[in-house]
Every structure is written in C-alpha cells, then in structure tokens.
Amino acid sequence: MTVEQPLRILICSTPVGPLGSGVGGGVELTLHSLTLGLTELGHHVEVVAPAGSLHVGERLHQIDGNLQQSSQGAGRHAPIDIPTASVLANMWDFVRGHQHRFDVVLNLAYDWLPLYVAPFLRVPVAHLISMGSLTDAMDEAILGVHSIAPESIAVHSRAQADTFDGLADVRVLGSGISLERYDLQRTAARPAALGYVGRISPEKGIEDVAAVSARTGLPIRVWGLMQDRDYWNRIVAAHPSAELVYEGFLATDDLQAALGSCRGLLMTPKWVEAFGNVAIEALATGVPVIAYRRGGPAEIVADGTTGFLVEPDDVDGLVRAVDRLDGIDRATCREYVEEHYSAVAFARRAVLWLDAVVEARAPIDAI
Ligand code: UDP
Numbered sequence: 001m002t003v004e005q006p007l008r009i010l011i012c013s014t015p016v017g018p019l020g021s022g023v024g025g026g027v028e029l030t031l032h033s034l035t036l037g038l039t040e041l042g043h044h045v046e047v048v049a050p051a052g053s054l055h056v057g058e059r060l061h062q063i064d065g066n067l068q069q070s071s072q073g074a075g076r077h078a079p080i081d082i083p084t085a086s087v088l089a090n091m092w093d094f095v096r097g098h099q100h101r102f103d104v105v106l107n108l109a110y111d112w113l114p115l116y117v118a119p120f121l122r123v124p125v126a127h128l129i130s131m132g133s134l135t136d137a138m139d140e141a142i143l144g145v146h147s148i149a150p151e152s153i154a155v156h157s158r159a160q161a162d163t164f165d166g167l168a169d170v171r172v173l174g175s176g177i178s179l180e181r182y183d184l185q186r187t188a189a190r191p192a193a194l195g196y197v198g199r200i201s202p203e204k205g206i207e208d209v210a211a212v213s214a215r216t217g218l219p220i221r222v223w224g225l226m227q228d229r230d231y232w233n234r235i236v237a238a239h240p241s242a243e244l245v246y247e248g249f250l251a252t253d254d255l256q257a258a259l260g261s262c263r264g265l266l267m268t269p270k271w272v273e274a275f276g277n278v279a280i281e282a283l284a285t286g287v288p289v290i291a292y293r294r295g296g297p298a299e300i301v302a303d304g305t306t307g308f309l310v311e312p313d314d315v316d317g318l319v320r321a322v323d324r325l326d327g328i329d330r331a332t333c334r335e336y337v338e339e340h341y342s343a344v345a346f347a348r349r350a351v352l353w354l355d356a357v358v359e360a361r362a363p364i365d366a367i
C-alpha cells in the first residue's frame with residue numbers, strides 16, 4: 001500500500017449517541033469532516049454508528065443496541081462499564097464481520113473495548129483519541145495499545161497528549177471543518193451579544209461565561225445540548241444579573257448562521273479540552289474567540305489576531321479581552337481556518353497517519 005493509493009476506510013463512531021444527537025460532542029463533527037474530506041481526496045469511506053444516526057458518507061451502517069455512558073465526570077477510578085446488548089460491542093462485531101472489505105478502521109470512540117480488541121483483528125485499527133486522560137482504566141488501554149503499536153494512536157492537540165503519562169511522541173492531528181457549511185459574517189449584529197457553544201456540563205466552565213455577562217452587561221447566547229440541567233440552574237441562580245439566553249441545540253447550518261452574528265465566542269473550560277471544534281466553527285464565521293490558555297483552544301487561537309488567550313480562570317482577563325474585540329479583523333479569522341483547519345487539510349493529515357498505520361501493521365500480517 002503506497003500513500004498515493006485510495007484507502008478503503010471504515011470509520012467507527014462513538015457509541016454514546018446517534019450522529020446528530022449532540023451527545024457525542026465534537027466527535028460527531030470530527031466524523032463528518034473526516035468523511036467529507038477523505039471522500040473528496042478520493043478515498044472510499046463507510047461509517048458505522050448507533051441506530052438513529054443522521055446520514056453521512058457513501059454508506060452508513062446503523063447498529064442497534066444500548067448506548068454507552070459518556071465518560072466525562074466518571075471519576076479517575078471508574079471501572080469499565082459496558083451495558084447488556086451493547087451498541088459498542090455490536091459495532092465491533094460489525095467490524096469483525098466486514099474487516100476484509102477495508103484497508104483500515106478508524107476508531108473515534110473513547111472506549112476501552114475497541115482498544116482491547118484491535119490487536120485481535122486482521123484489519124489495522126487507527127484510534128483517534130477524542131479526550132484527555134480521564135480514568136485509570138482508559139489510560140491503561142490507550143497506553144497499552146500505544147506500547148505495542150505506537151503509530152496506531154493519534155490525538156487532536158499537544159495539550160491533550162500531555163494529559164497522558166507516556167504519549168509525548170504521539171501524532172497530533174488537529175481537527176477540521178467543511179468550510180462550505182460556514183458563512184463569513186463580516187460584521188456582528190447589533191445589539192451586541194457574545195456566544196457560548198457546547199454541551200451544558202460542568203467541565204465547560206459556563207459559570208465564568210455568566211460572570212462575564214454580569215460584568216460587561218452583554219447578553220450571552222448559548223447553544224448546546226442540555227446535559228446537566230441542575231448545573232445550568234445553579235449558574236443562573238448564582239448570577240442573577242447575567243443575561244444567559246439558552247437557544248437550544250441546533251443543527252450545523254442553523255448554528256453557524258446564529259453564531260456568526262456574535263461579537264465573540266467565549267471558551268472557559270475547566271478541563272483540558274482536547275481540541276474545541278467550536279473554536280474553529282466560530283472563526284470560520286468570522287467570530288473571534290476568547291479562550292483560556294488551557295487545552296486545545298490555546299493551540300487554535302492566535303492571540304491578538306483571531307481572538308485572545310486569557311490566563312485560566314481569570315474572569316477579569318476575560319472582561320478585558322471582551323473590551324478589545326473590536327481590534328480583531330473578522331475576515332482574518334476566517335482565513336486562518338481556511339489555511340489550517342479545512343476538512344481537506346484535516347483529511348490529508350489523517351491519510352498520512354492511516355498510511356503509516358497500514359504500513360506498520362503489514363509485517364505482522366506477514367508472519
Ligand atoms: N454543537 C451543535 N449544535 C449546537 C451546539 C453545539 O452541533 O447547538 C456541536 C458543535 O458543532 C461541536 C460540538 O457540538 O461540534 C461540541 O464539540 P466540542 O469539540 O467543542 O466539545 P465536546 O462536546 O466534544 O467536549
């Protein structure tokens with residue numbers, strides 16, 4: 001297999017929810033971008049995902065079964081937990097049965113099972129790890145595969161890699177979006193509003209977004225899956241002078257149109273965000289990003305050019321950055337994404353990786 005040859009790729013989605021549900025967070029967009037980008041480059045892509053998924057790619061295989069619980073907030077010592085009639089197990093049964101039709105399987109699930117079974121399959125498996133270190137059990141699975149097949153693991157950002165003890169040399173892929181789906185809005189709407197996009201969940205640090213609203217008097221338009229309503233209610237109660245306007249979970253077309261009218265996007269995560277797809281989505285619509293200098297967003301935002309990086313947990317710093325938003329050129333934000341984070345650029349990085357995974361696995365097959 002040479003780099004020039006088209007690959008037959010099976011992409012395995014996350015088992016936490018169907019594509020389009022939002023439960024899979026950034027993984028859903030990553031899968032979409034990779035599928036479009038790889039197809040545009042001439043590769044054959046099929047997708048396997050939980051039943052009820054929105055259609056993507058040439059062929060989507062919908063798999064029944066009970067969904068996996070998301071692992072954010074599970075706690076460091078959480079055991080591996082797989083339900084009966086597991087969709088995750090059923091998806092990997094599908095992989096086993098169809099592996100002969102593919103050159104490589106691209107696993108997007110942050111789950112123990114695919115990491116464990118990969119070495120038993122004949123087809124090489126490439127694991128794109130979507131979150132930083134969360135549990136000892138997942139660390140063991142990821143580092144275990146990395147120790148026997150280092151090339152088969154990749155991550156989204158350097159900061160994400162650094163959360164693991166032993167992935168210093170791992171491949172960093174970034175991410176990407178299909179730019180045709182995002183329109184540049186050259187000016188922000190009036191009256192001005194800031195935006196927050198993401199799951200409503202404690203690791204996202206939405207309390208700091210609320211504090212910015214209270215301090216600046218600017219409303220915050222909020223889009224994302226309501227994963228933790230108690231958390232949301234606590235924030236609203238704790239910041240009575242903040243204006244948080246929850247507008248629901250939108251499909252990408254509607255999200256990008258609404259988001260593009262904002263003066264800026266706030267990203268104040270309390271965890272190490274592995275990448276932060278919403279940062280490149282905002283920039284693609286011309287919206288500058290104000291983010292903590294923590295995790296993936298710190299590697300995306302060019303401080304002073306496409307937004308501002310603020311010391312983690314410094315709300316005063318966020319407020320000062322909001323005051324400087326007028327100094328950011330919105331067209332420059334868009335150009336930055338076109339240069340670094342298009343779906344095709346992302347897919348090219350992925351192909352180099354997948355080729356390396358296939359090459360590395362070849363001698364094992366020959367034994
Ligand atoms: N998203 C969406 N509609 C919304 C809000 C969010 O489709 O109304 C998507 C957004 O496009 C992004 C994902 O949710 O792809 C959030 O991903 P991110 O990488 O920012 O964070 P994660 O949820 O993976 O921690």
